[in-house]
Amino acid sequence: MGTADFAVPALRAVSRSCDVVLVVTQPDRPRGRGQQLGPSPVAEEARALGLAVAKPVDVNEPEWRERLAGLGLDLVAVVAYGAILAPELLGVPRLGCVNLHGSLLPDYRGASPVQRALWDGRIGTGATTLWMDEGIDTGDCILQRWVGIEPADNAGTLSARLAEVGGPLLAETLLLAHAGKAPRRPQERDAGSYARKLKKSDGSVDWALDAVHVWCRQRAVTPWPGATAGFRGRRLLLTETRPLHRLKVDEPPGTVLAVSPEGVAVACEPGALMVTRLKPEGRNEMDAAEWARGARLEPGEALEAEKEAHA
Structure with missing residues (x-):
């Protein structure tokens, strides 16, 4: 059976x-x-x-x-x-x-x-x-x-x-x-x-956690329900990430720290998460660096918790 x-x-x-x-x-x-x-x-x-x-x-x-x-x-x-x-x-x-x-x-x-x-x-x-x-x-x-x-x-x-x-x-x-x-x-x-069975809400990324916890949870909810964050009012699905470090950063959780050929570094609490692959709303999955170039992403912008992005 x-x-x-x-x-x-x-x-x-x-x-x-x-x-x-x-x-x-x-x-x-x-x-x-x-x-x-x-x-x-x-x-x-x-x-x-x-x-x-x-x-x-x-x-x-x-x-x-x-x-x-x-x-x-x-x-x-x-x-x-x-x-x-x-x-x-x-x-x-x-x-x-x-x-x-x-x-x-x-x-x-x-x-x-x-x-x-x-x-x-x-x-x-x-x-x-x-x-x-x-x-x-x-x-x-x-x-x-x-x-x-x-x-x-x-x-x-x-x-x-x-x-x-x-x-x-x-x-x-x-x-x-x-x-x-x-x-x-x-x-x-x-x-x-x-x-317990996962809920759709488990996929909302909580940047206030340390970088390793955010990474573990992103992998746990991939492919369903998917690790989601908001950017400029649109949904981003984070499909591949890795911890960059666990050092304290001055920027608030969710802040973009840097954009590089490797991807997009985002502040956690503490540490930083490197987002290497993602799927923008309505588009195909792509390298995070490619998306950042197209979106003209700048350090200091924020990837929000999804519930904030759609409030």
């Missing part, structure tokens, strides 16, 4: 190692600029692999539970499905349900583990497989792999790397579970943390 891009490498890996009798995914949704109805990434991959696909509106409905029970399932693998499974559904497969989660549990249980690891400035995260129970990512852990976070990572690139690591990890887990050899490592319920 899966829906998002994160689940696609897992489906590929599992289909090579196990007998997949059915792929369950979310119904078709409006997608892309035209908002035309289209299948989920998992549905597209399942069709390409020649696998049977089901798209229930509510997989917890009794009719779907009965249909799945009629398949005589040994195991159910769940990856980024997009819905909480009822306890009655968890009890359908003979051996249980296994989940692939994008963090080193018990850290970052919940909906946004990849984003929160970046937000908090972690140097590493990982993937965990676990037996599912009635809680949110609280089941006994099975296998785990650590993955380093690179300075150039954002939520999109890190999620893709975790997915590639997680796919084979899930396939290995299912083979162990089927053979009765998958371990059960209980989590400490009071340990770890919860990764």
